[in-house]
Amino acid sequence: MALTAQTILERTQLFRGLASATIQQISALSIRRSYSRGAVLFAQGDSGDALYGVVTGKIRISASSSDGREIFLNIMEPGDVFGEIALLDGRHRTATASATLPSELIIITREHFLGLLKREPTLVTHVMQLLCERIRWTSGLAEESALLSVPQRLAQRLLSLIKLHGHKTSSGVELKISQEELARFVGLSRQAVNQHLQDWKAHGSLTLGRGKIVIADEQALREVIEAR
Numbered sequence: 001m002a003l004t005a006q007t008i009l010e011r012t013q014l015f016r017g018l019a020s021a022t023i024q025q026i027s028a029l030s031i032r033r034s035y036s037r038g039a040v041l042f043a044q045g046d047s048g049d050a051l052y053g054v055v056t057g058k059i060r061i062s063a064s065s066s067d068g069r070e071i072f073l074n075i076m077e078p079g080d081v082f083g084e085i086a087l088l089d090g091r092h093r094t095a096t097a098s099a100t101l102p103s104e105l106i107i108i109t110r111e112h113f114l115g116l117l118k119r120e121p122t123l124v125t126h127v128m129q130l131l132c133e134r135i136r137w138t139s140g141l142a143e144e145s146a147l148l149s150v151p152q153r154l155a156q157r158l159l160s161l162i163k164l165h166g167h168k169t170s171s172g173v174e175l176k177i178s179q180e181e182l183a184r185f186v187g188l189s190r191q192a193v194n195q196h197l198q199d200w201k202a203h204g205s206l207t208l209g210r211g212k213i214v215i216a217d218e219q220a221l222r223e224v225i226e227a228r
Contacts, residue, residue: 003078005030005106008053012081014126022120029113030106041097041105048086048093049110054078057103062184063095072184075165075177087113088127148225150188151196155221157186162215171207172216182213 006027009015015023032055035041041052044063052059059076073095076082086093087110117123148156158175166173177185183193197213200206205220206213215221 003055005032005053008055008079008081008106011079012053014081014084015123016126018122018126022122025116025120026108026113029108029116032104032106035099035103035105037099037102039099039103041099042083042093044093044096046093048083048090051081051083051087051108051110051113052076052097053081053106053108055104055106057099057101057105059103059105060098060100060181061095062098069187070184071187072181075161077165084127085131086110088131150192152225152227153186154182154188154193154196155224157182158213158215159218159221159225161185162218166215169214172214173218175213175215176211177213178211179208179213 004027006023009023009026015026030053035057041059042048054076056078059080059082060072061074061076061082063071063073074082076097082097087108090110117127161175161177162173165177166175168174179193179197180190183190186193197206197208200220201208203220205217206215208214
């Protein structure tokens with residue numbers, strides 16, 4: 001069943017639990033737009049003026065460091081919403097969003113949303129909760145980089161991706177992600193990522209395929225993280 005704007009908004013933490021009438025008001029603000037594979041929705045440094053919800057396709061969120069390295073931050077799939085911070089403060093985007101597949105999105109502009117926010121104070125609590133969760137997530141990334149070894153960081157990120165984007169199969173939980181994308185996600189070289197994945201494959205913890213990783217033993221990854 002195709003996702004509607006209201007369905008997407010109902011699922012996101014930013015609006016989950018709001019009265020149906022309120023969600024309908026937010027949904028009425030949205031427009032739909034299609035993007036081809038490789039299209040850039042917005043670039044790091046652009047003015048933030050909208051919230052996006054994925055109807056179909058897949059969106060990659062990434063950032064570039066001062067030395068030109070790309071850091072892979074997240075994957076957005078149908079039903080996911082992103083761009084909340086820029087929607088609220090109107091400041092420059094801290095990351096780049098690009099379509100890795102042909103995608104259709106709903107878009108709600110900052111101007112229209114802030115007008116509704118002033119009329120619906122119950123939205124404020126939801127916004128605050130979402131921002132707090134994002135702060136905790138960002139703090140977790142900083143902790144990973146400072147305290148965890150390379151295999152621990154990689155195992156931690158695989159388990160996080162499983163929770164967010166994993167699809168159960170008869171062989172385990174499948175992630176549709178390439179080793180190159182995973183390397184960018186954790187800020188490592190592809191060679192370093194491949195070395196550890198091949199080691200875990202040899203021990204039966206996972207299998208590797210073209211553009212995918214299937215986790216057969218999640219507990220084995222948890223044990224890697226706990227081995228401090």
